[in-house]
Amino acid sequence: MIQKKLCMVGSFGVGKTSLVKRYVQSIFSEKYHTTVGVKIDKKDVIVGPETIRMMIWDLAGDDAFARLRTTFVRGSAGYLLVADGTRTQTLDVALELNRQIQDATGKLPFVLVVNKFDLASAWEIDTNRITALEEAGVKVFRTSAKDGFGVESVFEHFAVLETLERAS
Amino acid sequence: MKPAKSAIGPEDTDEWHQLRSLLLGEEQASLSTLTATVGDSASLARSVASVLPNAVAIRARTDDRLAIELAPLVEASLQQSVKTNPQPLVDALYPLMGPAIRRSISEALVDMMQAFNRAVEQTLSPRALKWRFDAWRSGQSYASVVLLNSLVYRVEQVFLIHRRTGLLLSHVQAEHTVVQDPDMVSGMLTAIRDFVSDSFQVGQEDSVDAIRLGDLSIQVRVGPRAILAAVVRGNAPETLRTHLSNTLEDIHRRFGLALAQFEGDANGFIGTEDVLRACLSAQARSREKQPWRPYAILTLAVVLAAWLAWAQHQSAARWDTVLAALEHEPGYVVLESSRTGRGTVHGLRDPLARTPHEVIVGNLDESMIKWDLKPYLSLEPALVLARARHLLDPPATLMLSLGGDNLRASGTAPASWFRDARVRALFIPGIRSFDDSPALQEGQQALTRIRAALTATALYFEPGSSALSQDDRDKLNVALPAFRSLRDSAENLRMDYRIEIVGRADAPGTTAINLQLSQARADAVRQFLIAHGVASARLRALGVGTIEATTATAAANENLERRVNFRINIGPSNEPVAPAP
Numbered sequence: 001m002i003q004k005k006l007c008m009v010g011s012f013g014v015g016k017t018s019l020v021k022r023y024v025q026s027i028f029s030e031k032y033h034t035t036v037g038v039k040i041d042k043k044d045v046i047v048g049p050e051t052i053r054m055m056i057w058d059l060a061g062d063d064a065f066a067r068l069r070t071t072f073v074r075g076s077a078g079y080l081l082v083a084d085g086t087r088t089q090t091l092d093v094a095l096e097l098n099r100q101i102q103d104a105t106g107k108l109p110f111v112l113v114v115n116k117f118d119l120a121s122a123w124e125i126d127t128n129r130i131t132a133l134e135e136a137g138v139k140v141f142r143t144s145a146k147d148g149f150g151v152e153s154v155f156e157h158f159a160v161l162e163t164l165e166r167a168s
Numbered sequence: 169m170k171p172a173k174s175a176i177g178p179e180d181t182d183e184w185h186q187l188r189s190l191l192l193g194e195e196q197a198s199l200s201t202l203t204a205t206v207g208d209s210a211s212l213a214r215s216v217a218s219v220l221p222n223a224v225a226i227r228a229r230t231d232d233r234l235a236i237e238l239a240p241l242v243e244a245s246l247q248q249s250v251k252t253n254p255q256p257l258v259d260a261l262y263p264l265m266g267p268a269i270r271r272s273i274s275e276a277l278v279d280m281m282q283a284f285n286r287a288v289e290q291t292l293s294p295r296a297l298k299w300r301f302d303a304w305r306s307g308q309s310y311a312s313v314v315l316l317n318s319l320v321y322r323v324e325q326v327f328l329i330h331r332r333t334g335l336l337l338s339h340v341q342a343e344h345t346v347v348q349d350p351d352m353v354s355g356m357l358t359a360i361r362d363f364v365s366d367s368f369q370v371g372q373e374d375s376v377d378a379i380r381l382g383d384l385s386i387q388v389r390v391g392p393r394a395i396l397a398a399v400v401r402g403n404a405p406e407t408l409r410t411h412l413s414n415t416l417e418d419i420h421r422r423f424g425l426a427l428a429q430f431e432g433d434a435n436g437f438i439g440t441e442d443v444l445r446a447c448l449s450a451q452a453r454s455r456e457k458q459p460w461r462p463y464a465i466l467t468l469a470v471v472l473a474a475w476l477a478w479a480q481h482q483s484a485a486r487w488d489t490v491l492a493a494l495e496h497e498p499g500y501v502v503l504e505s506s507r508t509g510r511g512t513v514h515g516l517r518d519p520l521a522r523t524p525h526e527v528i529v530g531n532l533d534e535s536m537i538k539w540d541l542k543p544y545l546s547l548e549p550a551l552v553l554a555r556a557r558h559l560l561d562p563p564a565t566l567m568l569s570l571g572g573d574n575l576r577a578s579g580t581a582p583a584s585w586f587r588d589a590r591v592r593a594l595f596i597p598g599i600r601s602f603d604d605s606p607a608l609q610e611g612q613q614a615l616t617r618i619r620a621a622l623t624a625t626a627l628y629f630e631p632g633s634s635a636l637s638q639d640d641r642d643k644l645n646v647a648l649p650a651f652r653s654l655r656d657s658a659e660n661l662r663m664d665y666r667i668e669i670v671g672r673a674d675a676p677g678t679t680a681i682n683l684q685l686s687q688a689r690a691d692a693v694r695q696f697l698i699a700h701g702v703a704s705a706r707l708r709a710l711g712v713g714t715i716e717a718t719t720a721t722a723a724a725n726e727n728l729e730r731r732v733n734f735r736i737n738i739g740p741s742n743e744p745v746a747p748a749p
Contacts, residue, residue: 001434077333
């Protein structure tokens with residue numbers, strides 16, 4: 001069994017918590033976000049013969065200053081930047097957080113998760129922007145926490161990434 | 169040899185050089201460059217320098233040979249450095265040593281204070297008093313209350329956490345412990361530590377080392393690469409803190425490399441479970457052994473002492489009762505008593521007093537006392553009376569009682585008994601006078617009754633006969649005890665008495681004949697009485713003829729005239745009363 005620490009960051013209300021709610025084991029209540037600032041959940045992903053255990057640090061969103069407790073990111077194997085497709089500003093925050101994390105911990109594998117795909121028609125984020133990011137090498141997932149679309153593949157991606165790294 | 173030499177000879181020829189350059193060309197050039205490089209130490213150093221870091225890194229991954237080879241070198245250079253100029257090393261180590269030393273000292277102080285506080289608390293603190301009160305109120309022993317409140321602690325879980333990632337390396341739990349997902353708890357513990365460190369701007373070397381909630385605490389020990397967290401229910405003693413520190417150091421020593429290279433695979437840490445488990449069990453053992461044993465022994469001792477004291481008290485109380493009983497018992501004088509082992513009583517006992525068994529019955533086992541009693545004569549009234557009864561041996565009809573030194577007799581007894589008693593009573597110690605007046609009074613009354621009964625007795629004769637009829641004999645036989653009682657009572661009362669037997673005759677016949685006949689009749693009765701034991705000296709037979717007959721009764725019943733009856737004369741005795749035959 002391989003364990004990995006994953007962080008999940010993003011603005012308040014982008015659906016980080018909802019994103020994982022249906023797919024993870026959790027023992028802590030959501031009030032931890034407002035007290036400690038982080039809530040830790042667990043998700044096992046099976047890749048081939050191996051089980052990868054993801055310890056998901058769901059970090060509290062802080063919109064106003066887009067500031068992050070980078071201490072919490074330390075030791076992560078990777079992180080998820082979560083944005084809300086219906087609010088452009090959340091993508092800006094996600095990219096800002098990404099910069100902060102890279103400053104604090106150096107380059108780590110990460111993905112961009114654009115949530116609320118169920119409301120795709122109401123998306124505000126420019127598709128070109130996303131495409132540009134993808135072309136720059138950023139792995140982007142479009143998900144819907146509401147119907148579960150694409151959520152599993154986000155975690156599978158990290159698991160596969162992990163097994164590949166170990167294989168090499 | 170020659171042809172061989174000529175075969176080598178062509179080396180020096182131009183053709184040979186030409187052929188060589190044609191065949192080897194470039195290789196020849198690079199070979200000469202290489203030769204130059206290897207031959208020239210400066211350029212060799214340059215090329216080795218360029219690959220050295222990579223070479224070291226690759227070798228270090230393969231095995232620890234490099235470290236082994238370098239170790240003496242590093243030691244030697246360190247020694248050299250300290251010898252020539254220690255300042256740079258001091259400067260480099262200072263930021264590390266300072267906090268480490270400070271921390272070690274402060275931890276030692278905290279441990280010491282805890283130990284001291286607990287020692288004080290457990291003796292006379294308000295808490296200890298409260299526990300004593302609780303123990304008294306709930307009926308539990310003080311020891312068990314202390315156990316419940318302070319001494320019982322249990323290390324329920326131990327986490328070994330990778331410091332950088334917060335991932336769980338190893339986890340053990342005590343039996344029957346309910347635990348949440350250790351992976352998540354481990355992460356959250358790390359997060360909380362980070363949170364506290366971030367929020368309150370503590371020094372770099374400081375960290376959360378205990379989280380406490382009610383009687384639950386999490387003891388945290390932080391090492392360079394791993395964190396040891398123990399969940400403790402109850403009051404964690406300082407020995408546990410030390411044990412945790414030692415365990416963490418041990419883990420760092422044994423798993424240092426694995427900790428440094430940890431990439432999420434916790435399999436390499438399965439070997440730590442034993443040392444973690446020792447944190448659970450070692451504490452459980454010391455918890456069970458230390459506190460209850462002295463308390464149990466103490467409790468037992470107290471109970472035993474209480475029981476002994478109670479038994480002692482009971483036996484002392486019984487002993488006192490026995491002594492008090494002996495003191496109040498007539499005919500006993502206790503001179504000395506001791507209660508060690510079998511009780512001993514030295515003293516005096518009147519032979520007529522009750523036996524020791526009768527005195528102490530029900531209070532003590534008689535065999536538990538050794539009696540040493542010498543006989544003596546008691547002048548206590550009960551004993552004087554007992555002695556009087558013993559010596560005078562009164563008949564059941566007579567009662568003896570004592571008033572001061574005067575012995576009183578009441579009831580009836582033979583005259584002989586009174587005669588003896590009057591004399592012997594005065595020889596009994598404690599008796600100075602013998603009062604038989606109650607008995608005498610009763611004797612007087614008895615005498616009066618007897619006299620009346622005898623006076624009323626009449627014997628009737630056939631006309632002209634002086635022979636006793638069967639009827640008369642029967643009457644006399646019935647009256648005989650009365651004659652004896654008359655004798656005894658008179659003697660007791662020291663009275664003299666005479667019995668006149670008066671014979672009569674009826675009118676027919678001459679006076680002389682009638683006189684003779686009445687005398688014969690009285691004589692017949694006298695003879696009968698003498699023959700039946702009545703003293704002849706007391707009897708006087710008197711024939712009165714018909715002189716005393718009254719006409720009225722004679723007319724009614726002539727029979728009345730042919731009779732004998734008795735007259736009893738009692739008077740003060742002028743001479744000593746003769747003993748009864």
